Amino acid sequence: MLDVRRLRLLRDLANLGTIAAVAEAHTYTASAVSQQLAALQRQTGVALLEHTGRRVTLTPAGRELVAHTETVLAALEAAAAAVAAARAGLSGTIRLGAFPSAVRTMLPAALVALGRDNPGLDLMVTEIDPVAVPEALRTRRLDVALWHDYDVVPAPPDPALESVPLLDEAVYLAAPAALDAADADPVAAARHCDWILGTPGTLCHTVAVRVCEARGFAPRARHHVDDFDAALTLVAAGQGVTLVPLLGAGQPPPRVRLLPLATHRRTRIGYRRGAGDHPAVAACVDALRSIVESLESATPTVLA
Template sequence: MLDPMRLRVLVAVARTGSVTAAAQELHYSQPAVSHHLARLEAETGAKLIQRVGRGIRLTEAGRLLAERAEEILGRIESASAELAAYVGLRSGRVRLAAFPSALGTFVPTAAVRLAERHPGLELCFTEAEPPEALRMLRAGQVDVAVLFRYGEAEPDEEGVRLTHLFDEPGFLVLPAAEPGAETLAGHAGSRWIAGCERCRAHLLRLCAEAGFEPRVSFTTDDYVAVQAMVAAGLGVAVLPELALTAHRHPGIRTVPLPGSTRRVFAATYGEPPDPPPTAALLTALLGG
């Protein structure tokens, strides 16, 4: 049976890249770290690290085990927090990862609602785009991940349950100071500003349906930067409503885009029922 302490050592070595740095992070001696690694290799029967000059690197087996170990340790920590909430050892904690415009709009409102109903419950926020938020959820680093999806079909993540929060419309974002077309097709010759991978794929689909391929001149995940660039006349863009609610540049104008809808979900991991702190956060996110 794998020892969680030794798994923690392996994860620290993988994250820091050296025995010395791992020892400092864990407050262990270097010989203690080396001992734990040697014992872990003996337990698994696999070579996990190899010497490279004065340093070390993980073998393929070591990298595989380190990735799984991070998830295992996250699950242990999550289980400890859940058990503590159930038996009343402390008031509990719930951790949330969400994309930036969610954190800038409805998540703080949900946090206030949660605090009013459960004043002893500690809520922790982390900013993360959907792919990273899902990774953190699977690894047990967060309890709820707020995600978005567009109309395009996406495969379901094994073990992940989605709670639909709401849908939000999309808008064509144009410079306020410049007159011009208010349709996608009318900007077939314009420069475009694209966002994250999912948002870019959505933009490409919308433009393809309008009969052209956009000339993407700039790419940024920062919706504040997108609006500033549009206002400066550097290009046009498509943004969802949350991005425009969280921040609106005075130098832009927006036009609703029929067919451009972003679906927002709260994701949890594992079989129901959810632990009480997680269930309370979901209720707050749903506005209940």
């Protein structure tokens, strides 16, 4: 019988690319990961890994085993969900991840509702950039996550994860009031402006660059800021322009104009494949959807 923990390490190596990254994700030493993968190779009797220079890559047999591993892990998640559903009441720790604007707007009310209706749940929140969500769910550092992409930068499917839609938001160009936006395309009008971008490597940074490149120019980055409120304050101070989704716009400072774009941010509730019927996961989904429905009633323009 193949060891599930070793299979999970092989799967994570396929996704993360290096033994060092797998070790960090699981808080193991690199040596311990290598030893477990070597033991898995001995169990299977075939080569699962090969060395390419200083890197370790999966052989065709290794990739085939990873594909089966996803099915095995999903079945285990479904089995755990079935057992949890047979218990009376909900208990245990649920680790939720969310991006900053969701932590500020949607998550507090959802946590209150979850805690009120399920006092046995121990709810733990981690603020996380969407690009880090898949790894955090796969390696079990999170159980449920608010996970978004943009229509201009769609998230690739992940065989280890499932998700349900939650929210679709309009995106705006936040600009000083003095910006001449007579152009039908606000981004094109900001071609020669300084830009306030997210940290390179974050989804927000990628989106801004992609939106500008679609208009035939690269944004001239003056500042790198990941907090939307801080970015809007810099816009008000005449430090540049930035992109902001509706949830991140809040109450913009005076002298800041929000110019609507055709771009949208799409938020989903993500969890490991097979875990959707777990009562605690289902409770999180229901609470978040209820909060979004109330937000939409109060702010109909959330859905553009």
